[in-house]
Amino acid sequence: MTTPNLFNFATSELSQDAFLCWLLSWADSKYAQKNKMLHQVATHLIARIYQDAASPMPSVLSVNVKTQYKNMDILCLVNDDTVIMIEDKVGTVEHSDQIRRYRAILEKDFPNHKLIFVYLQTGDQSHYKAVTKHGYIVIHRKDLLTILESPDGRDAQKTNNIIEDYALFLRKHEDRVNSYQHLPLDQWSSSSWIGFYKRLQNELRLGNWGYVPNQSGGFMCFYWSGCHKTDEHEVYLQLEEEVLCFKIGVTEGNESKFSHFRTLWHKKIVAEGLRLGLSVVKPTRFGSGYTMTVATLKDYRVTSQDGTIDIDKTCDVLRQARELLLGCQL
Numbered sequence: 001m002t003t004p005n006l007f008n009f010a011t012s013e014l015s016q017d018a019f020l021c022w023l024l025s026w027a028d029s030k031y032a033q034k035n036k037m038l039h040q041v042a043t044h045l046i047a048r049i050y051q052d053a054a055s056p057m058p059s060v061l062s063v064n065v066k067t068q069y070k071n072m073d074i075l076c077l078v079n080d081d082t083v084i085m086i087e088d089k090v091g092t093v094e095h096s097d098q099i100r101r102y103r104a105i106l107e108k109d110f111p112n113h114k115l116i117f118v119y120l121q122t123g124d125q126s127h128y129k130a131v132t133k134h135g136y137i138v139i140h141r142k143d144l145l146t147i148l149e150s151p152d153g154r155d156a157q158k159t160n161n162i163i164e165d166y167a168l169f170l171r172k173h174e175d176r177v178n179s180y181q182h183l184p185l186d187q188w189s190s191s192s193w194i195g196f197y198k199r200l201q202n203e204l205r206l207g208n209w210g211y212v213p214n215q216s217g218g219f220m221c222f223y224w225s226g227c228h229k230t231d232e233h234e235v236y237l238q239l240e241e242e243v244l245c246f247k248i249g250v251t252e253g254n255e256s257k258f259s260h261f262r263t264l265w266h267k268k269i270v271a272e273g274l275r276l277g278l279s280v281v282k283p284t285r286f287g288s289g290y291t292m293t294v295a296t297l298k299d300y301r302v303t304s305q306d307g308t309i310d311i312d313k314t315c316d317v318l319r320q321a322r323e324l325l326l327g328c329q330l
Contacts, residue, residue: 017074044150048139074086081113084116087118087119089125092123099134119139127208145171200222204224209222219240244298259288276324
């Protein structure tokens with residue numbers, strides 16, 4: 001029988017800030033004998049941060065944690081000589097140039113300290129290019145779970161309900177995202193699609209994903225370009241959940257060519273699909289705008305005998321679709 005979980009109610013970034021500050025505080029040496037397991041887990045987290053920052057881990061004597069220092073989520077002062085700044089996310093992404101600004105502020109305010117910048121994301125986002133560009137290390141949900149579900153982490157959970165609730169909360173989130181691996185295709189949730197798209201990024205080594213809102217309630221999409229691009233338009237591939245779409249994006253100033261580009265690329269893609277043996281068809285309806293679907297390939301997902309996704313064969317279909325588009329001549 002499951003019991004109420006604190007973090008099912010405390011779902012905001014501020015709640016996660018509070019948990020992380022609480023846990024990091026346990027790394028201070030004065031708490032080593034108060035609760036050895038919590039102290040160990042907190043120390044493991046700090047050690048992981050130092051490791052990812054390619055910095056030698058010191059003997060941790062003191063840890064002083066502050067929140068909202070000049071609007072930063074978490075500031076952790078270790079041994080009075082190292083500042084670990086943590087930008088904490090639960091699914092949202094960086095904004096308003098905050099990553100660069102926070103780094104500049106700390107470089108000015110702590111000129112004689114070692115600085116480590118951490119971007120901690122327990123939700124999911126498509127990429128971390130802007131984050132790593134500014135010298136931040138990224139701690140993912142899976143990284144936290146590795147610590148919380150280690151032998152020390154499980155022992156700590158037995159001694160404290162807060163860390164137990166947090167570990168269970170993260171585990172449920174991770175399991176929802178990985179549900180695409182074992183659920184029948186018609187039972188996928190938005191979390192399943194996120195997990196699937198993340199897997200595609202890893203297997204195909206390309207693409208981005210995100211949520212597209214519309215009047216029907218929106219959908220999760222996965223898109224990748226790099227096939228054909230001119231000053232007037234671009235042709236790219238986009239998965240709109242169950243449907244693979246061949247799309248064109250027309251640049252501003254070329255509105256009079258909407259119909260021309262749509263017809264041109266529909267014919268090219270269908271013809272190339274016939275040549276390669278891919279059943280590319282006309283979309284349910286042709287739109288007219290800066291972004292248009294000109295052809296679709298339905299049932300691109302290949303299933304295993306048990307009705308679950310066959311990742312390898314599905315990726316083969318997607319590689320064929322990209323080859324199809326690359327094979328079309330401008």
